[in-house]
Amino acid sequence: MIEPLVLKGFRDSLPGEEIPKKKIQRKLEDVFESYGFVPIDTPVLEYENVLLGKGGGETDKQIFHFEDNGGRKVAMRFDLTVPFARFLALHHDELAIPFKRYHIAKAFRGENPQKGRYREFIQCDFDIVGCDNAASDFEILSIMNSSFLAMGIKNVQFHVAHRGLFNDFLSSIGIEEKSVDVLRCVDKLRKIGKNEVKKLLVDITGNEEKSESILKYITSGDGHQFDETLDILSKLIGKETESLFRMRQIYSLLLQAGIADKFIYDASITRGLDYYTGIVYETFLTDIESIGSVCSGGRYNNLASLYTKENLPGVGASIGLDRLMAALIELKSPLVSDTSNADILIFPKPDETQKALKAAMDLRKMGIRTDVYLLPEKKMKAQYDYAAKNRIRHSLTFFDSSYIVKNLETRDSVTVDSLEEVASLCR
């Protein structure tokens, strides 16, 4: 006998989890499609050097990699961004540009599992590649907003910033050469708080006044609306810059769309990753901010440059479905609590199985998702246990030529004469 173990950091998805996961995925796909976005897929396994790029080193231990039977060094994808860059380099001639794509798929990391983090997880990415303008930046923000609306999440706030604007500011106070260290430090604001960030900034800049100025910059959005913050930043920088103009354009589009109140300019958002070059953003659920950002991304203007000389500017965002699921559970969303795949369950007596299978066929034709309990010889307790585990709301039993429909929550029964009436009781 072999022990039926699952690897550390991996897990099975049982129906109670998989049903809502599929529902969420469909809702997201419907949103992407309403914007004309198209799906792609890439292999789980790729050449190791393709996935790691010039990198290697530390990342190595984080990814699943091995030598295949043909002696090739291969690795399992650890995100959907790198495979997308490779995909763009390989196929850009075949694609409609601007290329608006989404990709929902599993990725794998060998890191030590932490609370809520697994070695296998589902990413959901959407990007526009082939243009660098406010309209494409806006469209991604608009999809983010539509996605959370589609999931019934109203209390959401999008924190937006611009990498270029931060650089404009650092230039204005004469420390642009320290931007990498400063950005990395500022990124920690949420975690370590103002005082600690201030200390670190003094270490980096060696200047109390400049550190105070940076702190003022990154907290400039506090309590202000998006456009007010832009005015404050303009004054801090001392002039209107290209990045500022882009942000004003984006804000005007958000305003026109009637969704500006969900966006704030939060200059402390820098995103750790090197490849971002313009707008960056994170998404917080105001009822459970502690869960962290549930949707992040930004503009990158050189993503595929490792693989091609083609200039492919892009902007996009990524939703971690596992974290989103956790959030929806905490918010007690109906999306995750309604985990039934059947509207009604027929309980036949042992000699009624054939009749039950026929009634099921007829109900399905009327659009009613119908399950038949296939062990009619079992005791009632087993039957009701089956209904409860599958969270099915109605049961159907036969009585002569009548049908008894029972609401399994309220325990109320109704006797009707036709399957049409049964169907309408389930709707």
Place this chain on the structure above:
Amino acid sequence: MIEPLVLKGFRDSLPGEEIPKKKIQRKLEDVFESYGFVPIDTPVLEYENVLLGKGGGETDKQIFHFEDNGGRKVAMRFDLTVPFARFLALHHDELAIPFKRYHIAKAFRGENPQKGRYREFIQCDFDIVGCDNAASDFEILSIMNSSFLAMGIKNVQFHVAHRGLFNDFLSSIGIEEKSVDVLRCVDKLRKIGKNEVKKLLVDITGNEEKSESILKYITSGDGHQFDETLDILSKLIGKETESLFRMRQIYSLLLQAGIADKFIYDASITRGLDYYTGIVYETFLTDIESIGSVCSGGRYNNLASLYTKENLPGVGASIGLDRLMAALIELKSPLVSDTSNADILIFPKPDETQKALKAAMDLRKMGIRTDVYLLPEKKMKAQYDYAAKNRIRHSLTFFDSSYIVKNLETRDSVTVDSLEEVASLCR
């Protein structure tokens, strides 16, 4: 620069392929759900010994396996059946029994790629576990029929047989001890033809008459209806057996459901795999039989016995989505040719982008999937090329306060005054 290569035997899925693949998947999920089936998922990566069972040897070279960073021997799943057996053993206490589940996911094999076979492929499995009766056998067959109907495939024939019935027959002619060799030989009928099978049978049985008799048995369905064949087999065996009774029950359910004409009893269907113990079946598209079986399966009464002492009889089927896609392409199915994710594309002039983004929002609220061309400064050719590559049917341009909707197939234009009218032209 790194060459953006994909591994041998793997491939990217571009939108033209991924859009129909997602549509097919949704249709199948909707069918499964209408029967109350629930989805599950399992990890791509598992312990090697769990996936290989007692096996090993030859299978070894066919699967992707390696040692992870923690020194564990792991492997990528090569089908969805073995992980399901492991899943059942681990979770049967938590599941509603009978457990009716489906699972659509990728599996991986290291075998040498052949025409239409890849190292990464999508399987779609559906099973009922926890009962051994005609009703559950029937329900799987019924879902198979509903699935092909949902995909608009009418010309389909399900070839059904029963492993036990074949054994009954072999006993009746006194060669039950050679059943494994005989079954393996009979399985080749479609490939090598009657004459070659006959020769092999003579080699196995050492008896001309018995070989002739087996050949008569396996071709007994030719030109006969399901129930006629059962009568012929009953005579060949010389008595009614339990397996025969089960097949008569199943036939009566198929008859009641009005789908019996799509099923034939084809005694040459044996399915190579050892784990089948009852009914077995394959599915052929009568317009393109050469493509082989597109949906196969059967009853297995000891699937999880490697991992648990719990008795978990099951019946199920598996659809190879890649082969099904190939079939739908060959059949010129609308499911695979309609590969657009947008109903209309707005072409703004450079100063109309803001107006276009607003109109898009409004059209989406009316349920129209709306794309906006985001490079308005490009030439007309680039714009129409974009529409063609995305196979979008309608374009929208602005003229003063009017809207011009162009059907991009017929090139006809209509001018209307409201977005409501634009929407109704797209429906």
